[in-house]
Amino acid sequence: MRSKMTGLLVFIFLLTAFAPLFPAGEVVSKVVPWSGWWWPRKKCQLAKAGWLSKSPLDKYEMAFPTVDGKKNMAVDWEKKYHSTRKSWHGHCNGWSAASIMEKEPVKIKKYKGIEFGVSDQKGLLTESFMVTRYHFFGTRYNGRGDNFDDIYPHVFQYLLMENIQKKGIPIVMDMSADESVWNYPVYAYKMDSKSKGNKVKVKLRIWACDDNVDMNFVGTQYLTKDYTYTLFMDDSGTITGSEWTGRSKKDHPDFVWIPYKNIPPHEEDSDENPWVKYPLLKKMFKLK
């Protein structure tokens, strides 16, 4: 009888202790990022016109023939350093940061008589946000020997709650657990959970802003991903660990980062076109 009572009390404690961990319904950030094309490096569309009459960087060079007193070489740089890479290499980190940190370009803007469409503006912003100051969580998986399970689900859940729910600002996640990197801004989530003993089984759905859109797309096109995981807790409610379960063992976020500030690129970093100057873009597009 006594052990049954203890069991019941423990059950009630676990129920009340863990229930508030999981908000009911969808949680949506106050800031919703905008969709934009991911500018794959294989195609090098930021520099090569293709079916566009002029590429975004062609127009940028026309607007600013010289940068810091030197001939603007933005197109050449892009062709040299941001092309002929792996099929998944693109500008998704630049777009993810820009879509959180800048207002969405929604209409054509003219500078020195040159028309910059939505795709031009989004493309140039994307390029200039390739290098930012950011907070980073987890470790990037680069292949054998690296930790495949990380980022752990309890840290991922914590980041969703801290940023999307509490601060109302999206986070960026690498959606691919393997070597490839697919960054997406995540702005909403929903959780369902079941407690059993000191384990809590969680079903999580996240809403991410999509970059598989037309170059001139305006607005937010979303995609969803579902994850499952188990949280392990001790009797005091302290989380002692967690693990991805089911399909999520192989398909889960790799890392999370939160952009804070756009910075000028360092030449040796070569992840951002050093000729594309953020202050010039601000002037050109009248950004705050």
Added chain:
Amino acid sequence: MKKTMVLLLVFTTAFCTLSWGLEVFTPVLNSGDWWEIEVIQKNVFNNVKKWSSPFVLKYTVSKADTEKYTIDITEAKDGNQVGQLIILKAGFKLETVYYYRRVQGEVLRQRIDFDRKTKAPVISEVSFIPYSLPVFPLKKGSSNSENLLESVPQKEKFLSMKTSSGDKFKFRRSFSQQTVNSTVLTTLESAEAIELIEEVGEAKLADGYYVTVKDSFLGEKIEQLWKKGYPWFLYSKNSNLKAKLIKHSSAANGGEK
């Protein structure tokens, strides 16, 4: 009665001797003090170059009243403010951090408050602004004497040092409306200190306080080197960031060093 008095005297003398021998350190700052930290961050989007180019953050004590220090943090290159710290003088305990961040074209000031009563290290998570702080005062000559670098170490001696079990602290990490406790270990390890010798030099290591803080929740370990006479850590490292003090100027001690 006489026996009790003698015993009491013996204990008091022993306690006083121990206390006198205890060397403690808490940083003391003055308004106008400033220092510069050189930071490198893991270059996650570049597989060739593992660490970013260094950037310099300048910390300036803009206010020092009877209770608190206000420290402004700017990026040295462009002078833009990126953060602000409010530190309680008592125990050098971080009370509030402000971040300045750009969101949808606006600069937002974001506030993070820390529990001022809880005795626990402050963990900056994986911020690009290094502000993790151990529990002050750092003690020398206490039972945690393994935590200290008493003299200029030989590399071999370092490797043979024992790791102390450290102190355990609990702090409150908010997890939605519920508060979750996370255990933080403050302990000292020696093997990693080889890197410290390379980063700050053996001379600066002497009489330094080497602290590691382990956050089991985030799976993060923060290593720091503190030393009397310096306003901030000499070196700090976590999985994503390395930072070292490169310049400092104290209004009270005759300017830049």
